[in-house]
Amino acid sequence: MKMIKNASTASKKAFINYGIVIVFFVVFQTLVSTGNITSALKGQLIPITCYMIMAISLNLVVGISGELSLGHAGFMSVGAFTAVIVSSLMDGASNPARLLVSIIVGAITAAIAGFLIGIPVLRLNGDYLAIVTLAFGEIIKNILNCLYVGIDDKGVHFAFNNPNALGMDPLGKVIINGPMGAVGISKIATFSGAVILLMVILIIIQNLVNSRTGRAIMAIRDNRIAAESMGLSPMKYKMLAFTVSASMAGAAGAVYALNYSTLVPKKFDFNTSILVLVFVVLGGIGNMTGSLIAAGVLVVLPELLRKFSDYRMLVYAIVLILVMLVTNNEKLKGKIDTFLKKFRMNISKGGRKK
Amino acid sequence: MSKSPEVKLVNVPSPNFVPEKDIDKPLVLEAAHLGIDFGGLVAVDEFNIGIGATEICGLIGPNGAGKTTIFNLLTKVYEPTRGTIMLGGKDTHNMTPVQVNQMGIARTFQNIRLFDKLTVEENVKIGLHNHIGYHTLSGVFRLPSYWREEKKSHEKALELLDIFGMADLANVTADSLPYGAQRRLEIVRALATGPKLLLLDEPAAGMNPSETEELMNNIRKIRDEFQIAVLLIEHDMNLVMGICESIVVLNFGRIIAKGTPSQIQENPQVIEAYLGTHRG
Amino acid sequence: MLAHLINGISLGSIYAIIALGYTMVYGIAKMLNFAHGDVIMVGGYVSFCSMMYLGLPAPVAILAAVFVCTVLGIVVERLAYKPLRAATSLAVLITAIGMSYFLQNAALLIWGANPKAFPNMFKNIEAIEFAGARVSPVAIVSIVANLIIMIALTLFTTRTKVGKAMRAVSEDKGAATLMGINVNFTISLTFAIGSGLAAIAGVLLCTAYPTLMPTTGSMPGIKAFTAAVFGGIGSIPGAMIGGILLGIIEILARAYISSELADAIVFGVLIVVLIFRPTGLLGKQVHEKV
Helix, strand or coil, X not given: CCCCCCHHHHHHHHHHHHHHHHHHHHHHHHXXXXXXXXXXXHHHHHHHXXXXXXXXXXXXXXXXXXXXXXXXXXHHHHHHHHHHHHHHHCCCCCHHHHHHHHHHHHHHHHHHHHHHHHXXXXXXXXXXXXXXXXXXXXXXXXXXXXXXXXXXCCEEEEEECCHHHHCXXXXXXXXXXXXXXXXXXXXXXXXXXXXXXXXXHHHHHHHHHCCHHHHHHHHHHHCHHHHHHCCCCHHHHHHHHXXXXXXXXXXXXXXXXXXXXXXXXXXXXXXXXXXXXXXXHHHCCCCHHHHHHHHHHHHHHHHHCHXXXXXXXXXXXXXXXXXXXXXXXXXXXXXXXXXXXXXHXXXXXXXXXX | CCCCCCCCCCCCCCCCCCCHHHCCCCCCXXXXXXXXXXXXXXXXXXXXXXXXXXXXXXXXXXXXCCHHHHHHHHCCCCCCCEEEEEEXXXXXCCCCHHHHHHCCEXXXXXXXXXXXXXXXXXXXXXXXXXXXXXXXXXXHCXXXXXXXXXXXXXXXXXXXXXXXXXXXXXXXXXXXXXXHHHHHHHHHHHHHCCCCEEEEECCCCCCCHHHHHHHHHHHHHHHHHHCCEEEEECCCHHHHHHHCCEEEEEECCEEEEEECHHHHHHCHHHHHHHHHHHHC | CHHHHHHHHHHHHHHHHHHHHHHHHHHHHCCCCCCHHHHHHHHHHHXXXXXXCCCCCHHXXXXXXXXXXHHHHXXXXXXXXXXXXXXXXXXXXXXXXXHHHHHHXXXXXXXXXXXXXXXXXXXXXCCEEECCEEECHHHHHHHHHHHHHXXXXXXXXXXXXXXXXXXHHXXXXXXXXXXXXXXXXXXXXXXXXXXXXXXXXXXXXXXXXXXXXXXXXXXXXXXXXXXXXXXXXXXXXXXXXXXXXXXXXXXXXXXXXXXXXXXXXXXXXXXXXXXXXXXXXXXXXCCCCC
């Protein structure tokens, strides 16, 4: 885990990340406006940005707070389906306003879900905590699979596990249809909107980490007993990180949902949670720059290398295992360090010969 | 289990042994009939102690006597099976380590527990945490209170580190410090929480004689400057006899003697149970 | 109702066999082997291929699956987990998740995404009538296999030298090493037994629910872990009780509440158990040393 050395390098790192986001936006916006981008990649721009948000927000829990959460996609889906309802209700308002309100309400709903789930989850440790977050992620998916929502003149109708219980006007519109998911979503998400959200979330995370609150979260991660003896309540700060992270996943889910016309709950299953975890691990646990780059590259790369898309997950799995082995085994770490040293020496020797 | 039930004790149980200068002040900590069992095994029993407001008190005893267990009881890492702990006149029954820290008790650990990956300064700032007055949201939005309080805590952290001459190490990560410096940093960090009572668990472990000498001076300096009480566990008898105003000797989880350093040194039971093994 | 109960016990027996693998590995290597569920899937495919492509008889196909999975278990442990004995539980768990993904995606490349219709393994066994309810051949085999495995494992860990070594390693790795126990061998053996059992569970599971896909093992795997936690991690009888109770809960939830929510209810059980009795029904308490 890489840690911030001091305030000045911390803010330097923060600005590097803002720079990355701005470059990312400028490059792709230029490609889009000059028409130098495949339509497949263009369609991926908003999802990529959402996955970047997912990765940095999960990194807040995994890297900064030190808890392995395997249900991050669950919070994303809470935000997504909330946004679908909110944006449908705001039919007629301007698109940016609908998007903004949907994001905010989605984030708040996901934060509430995160808080409620955090109460039992954060009392656990290690493997148990991980498996319970996974369980909650699946529970959220199952519940959404049973959720039916419709809108008619009288307002919003909810039904659980029984579409006939909606009690709608014949003219009403079903917007969330159980396992079939959300249908007829207005695609109001924009790339620039998604990037602004990413930037805001990045600022929040980095400022949070470099404040007394962030220090408290990291102290509890590094040594819970010592942190308690310093008067820091582990539950309070773990909960803060978990809830903030959930709300950010909810915001990302909102944008993600409003980029598609239909969306099924199954999209946000355990595999999506793992995919985001892969971004976090490969980018370096606790390293926000790494999360951004890993999310970006790993979503774009398979698009560029269509031929290899079959092997994508297999390669991710292998790389994931190798990264863990190399970074966590002292012997291997040592061997690689000496290899790199030799490699560098050879390069510098080669340079001198020229 | 205890082989010395009929030993005559010096000043046990309370009235407490309190140095003259603290007699008129309220006790900072008072424990009575304290005890804890682990799975039916009595680890500590009938522990009575009163610590004066600016007293330096030593807690000694052979390995496994239950010294660290007492620290864990006083800081509420363990909830006692029996007895009461009064901190500044308040009963700490059912309180958490977090609560008793906020009431003025801070500690170091026998097996060092620093926040390894954070810098020395950040470690101290975590100690200062509850004295840094800005809200999480002020931190997120970088409001003026964030900048003001961060600056203040930065200065305060350096000031505290300076007690041990460690201010120039502020930006080094804690795990890269040498062993002795890590022990000193733990003391600074505990001090930063603003305690009325400082518990030091083997502060001189692994230090050479000159480092120990310096540590003794610094413990005295801290006591005088901050006007706090210190309870310390230590095996280095020169340190214990050199700075402690009173000493409590523990064996098999029970107090076998209490008194001034000279009283303890002359106590035959103590010599037999503890000092004898050290002084041959 | 009785029919549901029998189905529940049958499914629960399969969970119990899988849970044994989790509970033994967790007890001894102190890690959550996330890839355990995927070993079930490999066992399913190996027996499927042995029967359908090689035309082997069912018992031989089962043995082949057990053999392949046992070797797989040992190899996975040696390559991925052994180098991480000293690492944090976070690192080990992520590696195990990586291994799970590796197995699933390797299976996807080898056997494709289309579900395979699993053949009936137990054609020669007659279904029996029990108090008016039909007990299917696979249910009979599952329940009987579960009982045999349970008794055999209990005898193995209490009566044999190797089994005792296993328990010693689970109590204290360092002390076991000092006593001359080969810890690496013991851990490998645990993975071997767990994976072999997973292969048997795979065959039973695929016979009971005859669609075989690369993701077949992941859900039953997680549920079996739930069963292991429910019964008390590290406890062999705990795995059996936890497995059977969980199987009954799942089948009843599916029948009387909602098939959509059955999984949610099973996971709800996990959460409730972990919060109110984290050591499970038959588990032991452990203290953190300060």
